[in-house]
Amino acid sequence: MNTVLRYSPPAVVLHWLIALLIFVTFPLGVYMHELPLSPDKLKLYSYHKWIGITILMLASLRVMWRVTHTPPPLPDDMVRWQRLASQAVHGLLYVLILAIPLSGWLMSSAKGFQTVWFGVLPLPDLIGKDKALGDLLAEVHEILNFTLLALVILHVGAAFKHHFFERQPFMQRMGLGKEER
Amino acid sequence: MKLILNTLTLFAVLASPVASAVEYRTVLPAQSAIGFDYSQMGVSIKGGFKRFVAQLVFDPVKPEGARAQIDIDLASIDAGSSEADEESAGRLWFNRSVYPRAQFVSSQIRPLGNNRYEMRGTLTLKGRSRELVVPVTFSQGKTAATFDGSFILKRLDFGIGEGMWADVATVANEVQVTFRIVATGK
Ligand code: HEM
Numbered sequence: 001m002n003t004v005l006r007y008s009p010p011a012v013v014l015h016w017l018i019a020l021l022i023f024v025t026f027p028l029g030v031y032m033h034e035l036p037l038s039p040d041k042l043k044l045y046s047y048h049k050w051i052g053i054t055i056l057m058l059a060s061l062r063v064m065w066r067v068t069h070t071p072p073p074l075p076d077d078m079v080r081w082q083r084l085a086s087q088a089v090h091g092l093l094y095v096l097i098l099a100i101p102l103s104g105w106l107m108s109s110a111k112g113f114q115t116v117w118f119g120v121l122p123l124p125d126l127i128g129k130d131k132a133l134g135d136l137l138a139e140v141h142e143i144l145n146f147t148l149l150a151l152v153i154l155h156v157g158a159a160f161k162h163h164f165f166e167r168q169p170f171m172q173r174m175g176l177g178k179e180e181r
Numbered sequence: 182m183k184l185i186l187n188t189l190t191l192f193a194v195l196a197s198p199v200a201s202a203v204e205y206r207t208v209l210p211a212q213s214a215i216g217f218d219y220s221q222m223g224v225s226i227k228g229g230f231k232r233f234v235a236q237l238v239f240d241p242v243k244p245e246g247a248r249a250q251i252d253i254d255l256a257s258i259d260a261g262s263s264e265a266d267e268e269s270a271g272r273l274w275f276n277r278s279v280y281p282r283a284q285f286v287s288s289q290i291r292p293l294g295n296n297r298y299e300m301r302g303t304l305t306l307k308g309r310s311r312e313l314v315v316p317v318t319f320s321q322g323k324t325a326a327t328f329d330g331s332f333i334l335k336r337l338d339f340g341i342g343e344g345m346w347a348d349v350a351t352v353a354n355e356v357q358v359t360f361r362i363v364a365t366g367k
Contacts, residue, residue, distance in 0.1 A: 037268050039351035046222040112226070112261055119223045131263075 005072030005173060012176050014062040018055055018097060022152075025051040026145065046119075049108060053117050056101035063094050075168055082158075089155055096148045103141040110134035203366035204240040205326050212325070212363035215253065219336075220353040221261075228265075232257035235362050239290075239328070241319065244298060249287040251360075256281065273343045280307045296320060300330070306339040324365060331359040 006012070025048055032044040074083055108115050109125035111134035116122045127133065162170035216229035232254040239247040255277050260269045270277040287302035293316075300315045317330040334356045336342055342352060 037264055039345055039348050042222050042351050046224075113221075114224050116222075116224050 006177070007071055007174055008065075008069055009176060010065055011062070011069065011071070012174055014058055014065065015174055018058050018062060021051055021055050021058070022097075022148075025055065026149070029145065045113075049104065049115050050118050052101045052104050053115060053123065055097060056105070059094075059097040059101070063098065066094065072173060086158065089151055089158070092151055093148075093155060096144060096151065100141065100144045100148060103137055103144055107134055107137035107141055110137055203326075204238065205364040205366050206238050207365045207367055208235045208237060209325060209363045209365065210235070213361055215251075215358070215360045217334075217359065218357040220355075222351060226261040226265075228258065228260045230254070230257050231259065237328070237362065237364055239319075239326070239364070241321070241326075244290050244292045247287070247290040247298075249285070249290075249300065249302070249362075251285045251362075253283040254281065255283060273346050274341055276307055285313070290317075304334075304339075307341060309339045311338055325363050326365075328362045328364070329360070331357065334358050 007015070028044060028048050028051070032041060032048055035041040035044070074086065105115060105123065106126055109127045110130050112129040114122060114125055159170055159174075162168045210233075213233075213235060214229065215233055216227065218225055218227050220226070230253050234252045235249070236251075237247070237249040239249075255275050256270070258266055258269055258275075260266050269275055283304065283306045285302055285304045287300050289301045291299045291301075293299055296319045298317045298319060300317050302313055302315070303310050304313050313332065313334075315330050315332045317328050320327045320329070335354050336352075336356050337347060337349070337354050346352060
């Protein structure tokens, strides 16, 4: 059987947009955090927050789409533990792409720095200024991020393994194009 | 009857606070505050100074004779975050080891009517002195009076934020300063 099953185009586009933005904002987060205070640091913090909120918006769309659309089935010959593992990792990834930007937003509110998306759209501060809570949320943001990093490595590793070593057309699942037979 | 009414009116006038001509001169520090609001990357950040000494003499009947002086301990700053508090002490900002205090001394107070006044004076900050014109609103309470004022300070006029920090796209030049001084007549 040689059928290529694909995710629907909106799911594919959202997947790659979110992936691209995470690849930009994750290293940006690590880098800016280490810098001594300067105007450049303040700029990078704002850019990080703006991109992060963009991810939150796209991730909300992505999750709504996923909840209302069935993804293409996994290959019939895939073993049970791999099915379960893939479901678990995908579920956690969805949670993290929402929870990470949310924790960032809450952290910024608690630290007393409102987020104004691209300098245009002011987001409400969901919690009041509270230094201890801000520091705690910074820890939460960091831990969630390094969990994301580990899961992304697993996720990409698994996709590569199926695609290149087991020679299943796995990468096409998240690609645009016609269904091939 | 007319006499009684007149007497009552007279009492009312004598008992009214304006007629009693209190001279306010004792500042209540716990109820007074100096705050500021500045924009960083387009986002408003609030701060203030916790320690300052305000001296004032003000008689609403003779506002021309009023005087005010405020000395601010710059080390008591809350610039919005501990990182900013530390940064503000440095040479590029307040250069606090050389200039630990800011001082305002009034030169003239002019009534604008409706309990509003225009206060002129000199602000000295980081070794630089500049003339300021500050609108002040006076409100009389039962035991104390409140003086509220707010004005825009251009930080670069005083060299606050030099070098890389002179970039006003990141930290705006305009800082909204707000104060409330509460004083009694005792
Ligand atoms: C999916 C989106 C996001 C990703 C992948 C992400 C990633 C990161 C990473 C990797 C760090 C460095 C952590 C560390 O080394 O301590 C970081 C720091 C930070 N992030 Fe995010 N972030 C995202 C969204 C957001 C959002 C939406 C905001 C705020 C609105 C935000 C605010 C911050 C702040 C303020 C820091 C610095 C924390 C500190 O200095 O202690 N992030 N982020």
